[in-house]
Amino acid sequence: MIDDVRLTAGSTALTIAPDDGGAIHSLTVDGTELLRQDPGTGCFVMAPWAGRLDHGALTVGDRTYQLPINHPPHSIHGTARDGRWEVVSASPTEATISHRLGAPWPFAGTVTQTFTLTDTDLTLAMRIATDHADFPAQGGWHPWFLREVPPATGPVRLDFDPAWQYERGDDYLPTGREIAPTPPPWDDCFGMPDGVLARLTWPGFLEFTITSPVRDVVIWTLPEQSLSVEAQSGPPNGLNTAPRTVTPDDPLDVLVRWSWRRL
Structure with missing residues (x-):
C-alpha cells in the first residue's frame, strides 16, 4: 500500500491517492473542501482516453481492439484511474506519480502526473508516453466540484463561452x-x-478559474451535489474520430491550471 501524498502551500492543501488510481482526494482552500468526497469522486485522471469510447472499440490501422465496457454500452475515461500508481518524487508543494499502461489497454507505455501547488493555484501536468508502438491517446482530469460550500452565500455559478457544442x-x-x-x-x-x-464562483468566498491550452471541455451539471468541468485533449470517442498519435519521439502532454481568488 502506498500512502496518500499531501501537499500544502499557505492555507491550501491537496491530497493525492496513488493507491486509488492516482486521484485527487481533496483540495481545501482556507480549510474549505472544494471537491466531493464520496467514493469515485474527488478528481480522477482520464487516460489514455477521456470520455466515452464507442462500444469499447478502438481501431488502430487495420486492427480493432475491444476494451472492457465499464459504462454500458461504452467504455469511459480510460484505464489509468483503475490502476496502480507509483510516487516518483514528492516535496511539500510538488509531486510526480506514474502509472504503467498495460492490459486491458493494448499498448505498453506510461502515464505521468505532476501536481504543483501554491496558495493561489494548482497546475496539473500529464504526459502519456509509449514504450515503442504508436498509439492514439487523450488525457484530462474529471473533477467533482461541490455546488455549495459553507463559507459561500449561495451555490456555485459557472461561466464559460464556448465557440460550439458537439452535437450529442x-x-x-x-x-x-x-x-x-x-x-x-x-x-x-x-x-x-x-x-x-x-x-x-462561490459567492462571497472564492472565484476559481480553469484554463488549459486544450480545445475541448466536457461540462456535466446533472448531479445535484456537484458539477464537473473536464478539460481534455479531445472529444468523446476522439481516439477513433480525431486521433492524436503518441510516438516514441512525440508523447502527449496535457496541462490544466486551476487558480483562485478569495472574495
Whole structure:
C-alpha cells in the first residue's frame, strides 16, 4: 500500500491517492473542501482516453481492439484511474506519480502526473508516453466540484463561452456536427479553439478559474451535489474520430491550471 501524498502551500492543501488510481482526494482552500468526497469522486485522471469510447472499440490501422465496457454500452475515461500508481518524487508543494499502461489497454507505455501547488493555484501536468508502438491517446482530469460550500452565500455559478457544442446523439457520442451551445443541463462536450477558460464562483468566498491550452471541455451539471468541468485533449470517442498519435519521439502532454481568488 502506498500512502496518500499531501501537499500544502499557505492555507491550501491537496491530497493525492496513488493507491486509488492516482486521484485527487481533496483540495481545501482556507480549510474549505472544494471537491466531493464520496467514493469515485474527488478528481480522477482520464487516460489514455477521456470520455466515452464507442462500444469499447478502438481501431488502430487495420486492427480493432475491444476494451472492457465499464459504462454500458461504452467504455469511459480510460484505464489509468483503475490502476496502480507509483510516487516518483514528492516535496511539500510538488509531486510526480506514474502509472504503467498495460492490459486491458493494448499498448505498453506510461502515464505521468505532476501536481504543483501554491496558495493561489494548482497546475496539473500529464504526459502519456509509449514504450515503442504508436498509439492514439487523450488525457484530462474529471473533477467533482461541490455546488455549495459553507463559507459561500449561495451555490456555485459557472461561466464559460464556448465557440460550439458537439452535437450529442442518443448514444451520448458526438454526431460529427458542431452546433450553437444549448442551455443546461449538460453532459456535453464544448469546443474552445483558443484554449479552455471556465470560471466557477462561490459567492462571497472564492472565484476559481480553469484554463488549459486544450480545445475541448466536457461540462456535466446533472448531479445535484456537484458539477464537473473536464478539460481534455479531445472529444468523446476522439481516439477513433480525431486521433492524436503518441510516438516514441512525440508523447502527449496535457496541462490544466486551476487558480483562485478569495472574495
